[in-house]
Amino acid sequence: MEEKRVKLSVLGFSFNQTQSGTYGLVLAEEGGVRRLMIVVGAPEAQSIAFKLQNTEPPRPLTHDLFYSFMSKFDIILQEVFIYKYENGVFYSQLVFRQGELIVTVESRTSDAIGIALRSHSNIYTTEKIMQELAVVFSSTDEDIETNDFIKGNDSTEYVDTYALLSREELEAMLHDAIKQEDYELASVLRDELDKRTKNEDA
Numbered sequence: 515m516e517e518k519r520v521k522l523s524v525l526g527f528s529f530n531q532t533q534s535g536t537y538g539l540v541l542a543e544e545g546g547v548r549r550l551m552i553v554v555g556a557p558e559a560q561s562i563a564f565k566l567q568n569t570e571p572p573r574p575l576t577h578d579l580f581y582s583f584m585s586k587f588d589i590i591l592q593e594v595f596i597y598k599y600e601n602g603v604f605y606s607q608l609v610f611r612q613g614e615l616i617v618t619v620e621s622r623t624s625d626a627i628g629i630a631l632r633s634h635s636n637i638y639t640t641e642k643i644m645q646e647l648a649v650v651f652s653s654t655d656e657d658i659e660t661n662d663f664i665k666g667n668d669s670t671e672y673v674d675t676y677a678l679l680s681r682e683e684l685e686a687m688l689h690d691a692i693k694q695e696d697y698e699l700a701s702v703l704r705d706e707l708d709k710r711t712k713n714e715d716a
Contacts, residue, residue, distance in 0.1 A: 518641040519595075522550065524631060526566060527559065539627065541637065548648035550639065552596075552604055558624035560679060565631040569699065572686035577628035584633065588612060594626040596639040599647060681710060 521544045528538035528551060537559040541550045554562070561575045574582065584591065589612045598605040606623040609616065621629075630637050679687075684703055691700040 519638045520544075520546075520548075520641055520644050522596075522637045522639055524562070524566065524627060524637070525549065527563070539624070541627075541639075543644065543648065547650050548644055549650070550596075550644065550648045552623055552627075554624040558622075558628060560683075561628045562624070562631060563679075565628075569687065570690075572683060572690065577625065577632060580629055581632040584610075584629075591629060591633045591635040592616070593635055594621075594630045594637045596623055596626075596637070596643065599643055604643075679706075681707065 522541040523544055525540045525542040528540055536553045536555055538551045539554045539559070539562065541552065543549070561571075561577045564571050564575070571578070583589075589610050592609045592611050595607045595609065596604050597607060604623040606621050606626040608619045608621050608626055608629065610619065611617075627637065629635075684707055688700055688703040688707070691697075691703060
């Protein structure tokens with residue numbers, strides 16, 4: 515009998531870090547209250563943050579490059595399946611389709627999610643993983659703020675994922691925003707750069 519699967523969506527980041535240089539990526543059970551947190555490294559967090567913020571990096575990141583390759587060869591990512599958790603590591607598979615050909619490829623979970631966000635592909639895990647590892651978060655704004663939670667999904671409230679970017683990346687994005695006359699984004703980027711300057715001078 516096939517194990518029950520649970521569909522997930524990317525909710526955002528939790529900055530309650532357990533390891534230096536890592537971030538907690540929170541996945542939400544669709545139609546439910548359970549949340550699954552996956553620890554990802556800073557580069558992967560940056561890549562995911564760009565998509566959550568609906569902004570473009572100064573130059574294509576690895577996940578952007580991979581998605582461009584898929585598009586050029588008419589390869590569709592059907593789904594991401596987080597199928598196992600062992601010794602502190604989540605194991606994931608990417609299921610690709612090109613015409614009639616279907617291929618399953620092993621992947622780091624952070625990479626799988628980064629690509630899934632770009633291709634708008636479904637993300638699944640097992641009911642067993644959710645029962646053993648998921649936690650329940652309240653959905654109120656007060657609790658989100660209390661937990662230092664950073665939301666994705668088109669909401670800009672409590673979002674501070676620009677903190678994941680380097681000064682050089684912020685300056686490049688600011689230059690592009692001004693060039694494209696996106697003054698609202700330029701203002702946000704300037705505020706982040708000013709905040710860093712004040713922190714460095716303190």
